[in-house]
Amino acid sequence: MRMRNYFVLMALGLALTMPARAHADEFLADFRGFDYEDPNNSPGFGNVGDNYHSLGYITQVNPVLLTCDFTNNEYTYQFKDLTAIATDAAPPFLFVFYAPGRFRIFEDSKTSGTAADYGVNPPNATAPSTFTDGTLTLGGVVSNFILTLDLTNNNGSFNGDITFDEGSQQGSIPPAQLNGWSFAGLTSGSGTGTPQGYSHQVDGEIRVPGVVPAYGTSWGKVKNLYRR
Amino acid sequence: MTKRLLRLALMAALFVVAVPVSAFAQTGTVIDWGPECFAWETGYNATTHMTAAGSVMSIVGRINGFLGPLGSIDPNTAGTEYTFYITGLTNPAPTTTSVGGTLTVFSTVYHGGTITIWQGSPRDAAFGTNPPNGTVPSTFTNGSLFLSGTIPTVTINVTRFNSNGNWLSGNLDSGDPANCLWTGGSAIGLVSSAVNACPFRLTGGWDMKTTDVLAGYVSQYDGKIDLNCPTAATQSTWGAIKSQYRD
Numbered sequence: 001m002r003m004r005n006y007f008v009l010m011a012l013g014l015a016l017t018m019p020a021r022a023h024a025d026e027f028l029a030d031f032r033g034f035d036y037e038d039p040n041n042s043p044g045f046g047n048v049g050d051n052y053h054s055l056g057y058i059t060q061v062n063p064v065l066l067t068c069d070f071t072n073n074e075y076t077y078q079f080k081d082l083t084a085i086a087t088d089a090a091p092p093f094l095f096v097f098y099a100p101g102r103f104r105i106f107e108d109s110k111t112s113g114t115a116a117d118y119g120v121n122p123p124n125a126t127a128p129s130t131f132t133d134g135t136l137t138l139g140g141v142v143s144n145f146i147l148t149l150d151l152t153n154n155n156g157s158f159n160g161d162i163t164f165d166e167g168s169q170q171g172s173i174p175p176a177q178l179n180g181w182s183f184a185g186l187t188s189g190s191g192t193g194t195p196q197g198y199s200h201q202v203d204g205e206i207r208v209p210g211v212v213p214a215y216g217t218s219w220g221k222v223k224n225l226y227r228r
Numbered sequence: 229m230t231k232r233l234l235r236l237a238l239m240a241a242l243f244v245v246a247v248p249v250s251a252f253a254q255t256g257t258v259i260d261w262g263p264e265c266f267a268w269e270t271g272y273n274a275t276t277h278m279t280a281a282g283s284v285m286s287i288v289g290r291i292n293g294f295l296g297p298l299g300s301i302d303p304n305t306a307g308t309e310y311t312f313y314i315t316g317l318t319n320p321a322p323t324t325t326s327v328g329g330t331l332t333v334f335s336t337v338y339h340g341g342t343i344t345i346w347q348g349s350p351r352d353a354a355f356g357t358n359p360p361n362g363t364v365p366s367t368f369t370n371g372s373l374f375l376s377g378t379i380p381t382v383t384i385n386v387t388r389f390n391s392n393g394n395w396l397s398g399n400l401d402s403g404d405p406a407n408c409l410w411t412g413g414s415a416i417g418l419v420s421s422a423v424n425a426c427p428f429r430l431t432g433g434w435d436m437k438t439t440d441v442l443a444g445y446v447s448q449y450d451g452k453i454d455l456n457c458p459t460a461a462t463q464s465t466w467g468a469i470k471s472q473y474r475d
Contacts, residue, residue, distance in 0.1 A: 024440075025440045027262070027263040030263060030292065030450065032260060032452065059293050060262045060292045088330050088331060090326040090328030090331065092326070093326050093328065093385075095328060095330065095331050095387075146387075148331070148333065148396065148398070150385060155385075155399055155401050155431075156399060157385070157387070157396070159396040159397055183396075183397035184397075184433045184450075185397075185399035185401075185431055185451070187401060187431040187432075188404075190456050191255075191256070191404070191406045191427075191429045191456035192257075192454050193255065193256020193257065193454065201257070201454075203260070203432045203450060204433045205262060205433070205435075207440060
């Protein structure tokens with residue numbers, strides 16, 4: 001009986017020194033780019049059967065989780081092959097639901113690599129190829145991807161979960177933080193500089209679950225927690 | 229008859245030269261920021277997730293990128309920061325909802341805001357909690373005035389699941405065509421065309437997940453500013469015009 005109590009206390013001690021899942025999310029990466037559909041089987045955006053893609057630049061990362069040298073390298077991202085499988089509406093808003101696709105971050109040398117170039121009417125000779133060259137830094141499966149679009153002005157937003165499963169820096173992210181999520185605002189119209197053939201300017205983030213740091217305590221304090 | 233046609237053609241050419249060209253040259257994003265930006269407002273109800281009429285929204289943030297005409301400035305230079313303060317955005321009417329089968333969009337329109345962007349040193353901006361507080365907006369409005377401007381209107385749309393109330397994120401847009409105007413600051417010359425300050429547009433992602441928002445704030449705003457500069461008119465002479473048509 002006494003032996004069993006020790007096991008319980010040891011388990012509690014372990015729990016106190018192991019990082020625990022927190023209620024707060026942590027920033028992983030900031031991105032800005034443009035999106036397009038390919039194939040775009042029917043006129044308009046977000047029709048069932050169309051594939052969603054987005055390309056652009058990683059503009060900031062959380063240095064605790066990812067190591068990036070923005071002085072010497074270019075960091076680009078790609079959302080790819082998200083197939084629209086269903087829609088819903090709350091006029092003037094359209095909701096588009098997607099089957100899983102992929103998200104990837106690439107690192108490419110500014111001196112020996114090829115500078116990313118959107119070109120026009122993607123896919124083209126430089127997009128996505130100049131956004132997906134270099135080293136695959138981090139990538140994962142995107143699921144539960146939902147896009148909200150205001151049909152009066154073609155602006156909106158997207159959300160999706162990301163499970164990271166590849167890339168040279170996958171190992172630098174603690175296992176408890178490999179299930180992240182993404183959000184972005186989508187803007188169209190004047191002033192956005194959207195290249196011909198792209199649909200929206202995209203501005204958003206990747207976030208991951210935060211962790212609460214472990215804190216030290218004594219056996220006496222642990223036992224006190226259970227005395228009444 | 230031929231002479232009269234020539235005179236008309238020359239008058240038309242003069243008109244084109246003297247009147248500023250109204251076509252807008254898209255210059256795209258000039259200011260960008262990421263996770264370091266949060267908003268709060270006076271009349272937001274966290275239970276109903278509705279904003280009452282008359283609520284005033286304010287936003288503070290730290291810039292992580294300058295592009296285009298501001299691209300020579302590095303906002304991440306050690307010891308320096310570029311911060312901004314948007315305030316005065318007041319909604320004349322409560323939040324409205326658009327209800328779908330699985331999702332609902334919450335829409336709120338605000339009017340009458342201003343923005344100031346500050347270059348400060350050291351890098352001391354701190355959000356704290358429950359703004360306004362000891363560091364907000366004060367540590368975001370210290371240093372020297374980099375840019376100031378007006379924001380006539382802003383619309384924020386945020387989506388939620390009907391089944392469990394969980395937030396999806398949304399977006400903010402000050403409207404198309406761009407109608408925000410720069411009014412001052414040391415960098416106003418860089419965002420002007422000829423002598424006129426260029427219109428700009430405020431957009432980006434709007435995140436209301438409680439796990440992403442600091443205590444006392446209502447949202448995290450990952451946004452940017454796009455510039456929409458008119459092409460300036462060019463002064464010329466009759467001789468110069470005529471010489472363009474001579475072999």
